[in-house]
Amino acid sequence: MTDRTRRRATWPVTALLALATFAATWGLSPVVTTRSWPRDTAAALVLVAVAVAATRALAVGRADTTSRLRSVTPTLVGALVGAWIVLARFAGPTGRTDLFVGLESFGRASDRFGAALDAIAGSVAPVQGTLPVAMLVVAASVALFLVADLIAVPGRRPALASVPVLVLWIPSLVLAERVPTATFVGTVACLVLVLAADRGTRSGTRSARAVAAGSAVAATAAVTALALAAGGASATLPRFVAASWSDAFTDPGPGMQLSDDLDMQQDLESRSTYPVLSYTLEDSDAYDGVLRVYTLTSFDGTRWHRDDRAEGTSFAADEVLWPQASPDKGQSTTMAVTLAGYRDSIVPIPIEPRAVDIAGTWSYEPRSDELRGDDTTDPGMGYTVEVSPRDLTPESLGRTRGDDLSESRYLDVPQTSHTEDVAAEALAVTAGATTRFEQAVALQEYFRDTSRFRYDTAVAPAASDDAVWDFLTDRSGYCVQYATSMTVMARALGIPARVGVGYLPGQVQRDGSYLVSAQRAHAWPELYFPGSGWVRFEPTPSQRTGAAPEYTLEQTTGTTPATAAPQEVPDLAQQPAPAPVATATSAPVAAPAAGGRDETPWLLCLVLASTLTVGAGLALVAVLRSRRRATADRDVEDVWDALGGDLARLGVGWSAATTPRQVPDHVLRAASRDGTVTIADDAADALRELATLVEGARYAREGSQRPVAEADALAARVVAGTTRLRDDRRARVEV
Template sequence: MSGGAALRRGWRSPAATALTAVATCTALGALSGLLAGGAWALHAVLAVAGAALVVGGTRSLTRSTWLPSAVGLVVSAYALLAWYATPPGGNPLVVGPGTVEHAGTLVQQAAQLIETSVVPMAVWPPVEMILVAAAVLVFLAADLLAVGCGMPALTGIAYVAVWTPAVVLGFPGSTWALAATGFCYLLLLALAQPPVARDRSRRRAGVVLAGAAGLVAVTLAAGPVVAAVPAWSWVDLPDVGTGAVGPVRLADDLDLRDSLRDQSSQVVLTYTVDRLDDDAEGPAATAGLVGPLRSFTLRDFDGRSWQREPGEDLAEWDPQRLLASDPALVGAEPDPARGTLTAVDVRVGALREQRLPISTFPRTVAIDGPWTYDAVRDEVVSRNRTDPGGEYEMVVEVPELAPDLLRASAGDVPEEAQAYLDVPETDHTDDLRALAAEITAGATTAYDQALALQTYFRDGTQFRYDTSVDSGDSDDAVWDFLESRRGYCVQFATSMTVLARTLGIPARLGVGFLPGELGTDRTYRVTGADAHAWPELYFPGTGWVRFEPTPAVQTGPPPSWSNPFNAATPTTAPTTSAPQVTSNPSTAPTTAPAPDSQGGLPGVVGDPRNRGPLIAVGALLVAAAAAAWFVLRRRRRAPDRLAPEVAWDRLRDRLRRAGVTWSDAHTPRQAVAAVRSQVVERRGRPLGRDADAALVALATALERERYAPDPEAYDPAELQGWVAAVLTDVSTRAPGDARGAAGGRGTAGGRGAAGGRGAAGGRGAGPDAAAGPLPTEA
């Protein structure tokens, strides 16, 4: 029996389906490095388990190759659409065109979320729908290959597909998940082996289990050892983000037409972040909470490059008091009522800078040396430069910048912010004003205009992050960037700054470092490659607020207050459409929906009250499927207990005890010849007629089961009768009995050879046909 035929018979079929389901669930551990925690994994496991029950139950009713998988696909699709895509107020038990249309909208939202997120990505409901559906598809493909098509070795392709994103993106998943998936794969291959005699089956099972467990153990134990071998250091692998080494200094003469120079891999800063009020409710203390560390800001832009304006009055400050871009907060004490108080301890590395990297939020700064404060630019500066090993401390007051707060900001622009409205006059200044107006069409507040600009630039289908920049053909570098649609942070930040100014929103350029990467010792590590630029826009009553137009591939998600999924415009009904940007750069994007009170997107999973009927019906369906499968297995247990392969192995095992043997290399017909010759050799006479006919009949049934495209079913009693006829004849030394040759019932347990169904499995073959040639081997 081939491996595929073995998996389609008896208990092996549901066992193989269960193994593919378990392997699919363990393979989901490959995504642990890419996705944040949540209930998505549990939901995926439940969906795969339900699909396995449906497929297994259907396969117990049919021998079709494709039908079980098709039924599993249809039932799973219906369940997923009902659970995730039921429109608000819709009936989750009725999946119609509206549900399908809503599912398409959710797919668009999922694509937008994936595009604008960084690792580890939070799993929003639209993304969870994609993940759960993908898990079910992987299971259905693996089960179809293993059980339906009889090609269990190819199931590895389905599991490799799950691991591909983590491998390509360089965020490895769980080692235990890989080991568990490999273990299930080995068991599936072992399960596909043809049945053997019971004693040999036990030995083979023991060898397979021991070998698989040993391989997993060796892999887990040897992995760290092999990785630690010094020889690996001899291999020169590409290291993205490295380049120039030595002291790092941020340039303040940024030219938009210059390509980004080699970024240094030197560590410029390391720092820790801790909450000062651990017992209070609020966000966790992370680098993302504190935000990027800004060294300085730029105001003057001439259409091509930024220039550093003359310095303002510098003064000393109280290290226990706040420094902030809002003059009303300068000199105030940190107050937890205004925001989350966070302690940031920084150690300087290979940074030689006269402007100290500090948080954009109000903060205290305690540092030794001749440092002074520029209140106009909100900068801490010195005549000297930072030294490696230098340390400073900040207490950052992180305010709760909600979209509603920024949307409500109103009032006159103060005189000190008026200088941040200048737009350079070029041949394309009017084009830029028109473009900004079209992008923000329908936006009624400065905040909504800023959000529309940011969403426009972050559309990864329209703009591409690229460190190589064309020289351009016009006198306006911003226009050239909008034409080429590729650049790095300086181009994105400058373009949003200029477009915001054309709308009457004061804007400036912030320059500093991204938060860096978190190490194993809870210390964040910032390198020269984390140098970054971003726009800061002024809102009366709030002050300067950071936005992030550079695509997520470089910067991750935008700040929480400028995330379109947190900031639905209240002037219009919330839409579930993902931000759309056409090839025309003047087309304005739409605003994506905000999370609802339960933390999900409106219209994503429907009203939570609708989940009760879904859960109840789902539980009833699963229980009904399980009960039906159990009843069918009970009914089929007796017929499936003895198949031709099992009967053949039973005969072989008993004949071996009588001294009649043949090799595994023998085909069934060769085994028949071997039995005949050994019986003659041992007893001096051939097998009896009925016994010989029974032997040929069993061998014929075996070949048909192994090689026929659609083998017929045999009565277990008939198979047992053939085995008994051969064993009875071999074990007795009495002359052979010719009963059954002329008709009547033969001792082989089947019908007479001359009429009806012959002992050889043919149709009325006659006496001579019983010992005739077997069918040609496939």
């Protein structure tokens, strides 16, 4: 290989682009939980980059390097290797790596690709990094790397190659409005090094190299500016100059709403920190800030279902909204709510009696205690609530005043193979309790006992047809399992019960306001007490919800009869419960609003597909232009270098120290010593003529050079007349 050929080695550009792609892919960590996908992405990029670089290295110096097919062959090989990696790693029948890829692998890959899109459409960031989602991340990274490499190497447009790499920033910029610092620094550094490495692969006159250097400086500045603009515009520019990435790439309509199909057997995915709403409280001691969105009463043993919507009634701004007659009130306070990402036709309201001043057409439905509208809310919408909390105490709740609820829907217990077992456990837990309130507190403290139950967002596989019994035996779950189990056990005791769904109190901000994010979504049981109405209890352990409601705390330290030890549940319940695990999640699934549930994922897919298409088109144009330019700029030296590469692969090449006049004799001696390479007389004559032509081009006066077409013809005769007798031995010549 000659010195000029060595300077054309492009593997550093490919390697740096692979590093840049991985750094950019790491930027997805704010929106995709990090499981195995970073490791899988790194492995895939390494293997694909090696395949591309190796294929390209084998093509260096060939006489037909101007062939369009040869220029994209490394990319095609990389695509095949990438497809095999994705199918082998993610399309196996068990979800584990299966090196054998068959036709059925494509079907499984298609199914998992659809599952990934469904997961993205049905979740809020960060999306859980499941196998389908990881497959989508790895496949996208490999595809964008191949497009970037095609633009940078055959297309000779390294600055333009930064565009497909930076596409990987879009999800984080759209959903989290930021990219990690390590991603920003790593990506930009690698892309700048790509420009420097590409300059090293170019050859030509000093003036040409100077032009290339100037172009590299300009391109470096362009790449850095592009990355800075992408990463920092939404954070550094004033709001009136540049809107946030969320505003730029998403419709302002889509937002957050709570899922209304709570499933006892579904894992809780990681919740987003995306703001749902904020509020201020005139007196934070008067109300804790819990907000209801909707109420559930129908449970089939596994899943909760919304009841048929009842007609609500209009109300005045000063009218107290409450299902029963106005109860005894405590200290009132004013809550001013401003919606952010929340979007639904039901607005969050406090779970205590309140008067709501809200613009638009709204109605109150007392049976479910919900405030509904004809249209969905908009970001920035505000309303004021005058909250008048009830004066709830152990004494007031221990007294029975008024009629009890007799509607069967508040007492129905699904009939399963373990219905009687659940009822027996409820009786055992509340043994010794003499009032409904004592029973309720006993159930609450039973579930909050971390020596018995463990908070966990992962739910064990179903072991029976009764999800409540499964929870009582496995003893781990999140708020849906705790709230459902207490509700069903209360009903088994004859206590009307239902489940409320909404948000825990927000986190206090520097300005004194409270911010509620999607992480604060929560479910809790509500039990009915004649004279007081529906009362919230909190069976979910304290590490997620904080202290239990104040009116239940006095009961646990008072003089009321202690409850008997609960009956031991057989099988799994006899095993000691693991230590409690702190978690950052809390609640039922917070899903994108109905108006915009699917738009964002498909928008991102459209952006990605468009970028790939445009990038591939630009790469093809760049390749064709560079090929035409390369053909026009070729000289005798290029032909000589290409021939040297061809003969070197046969074991009869020469080094850069060998002069053109020495080359023919050197090649013939090398072939004679090797014994497996035959050079025909016509090929030897052509080699001598070409050497003379090269020597003349190097040392003769300007204007005496002969056309490159003649050099091509001579080189073709040399290649055609040089053959290897057998392929099992590779000749090597030391020069």
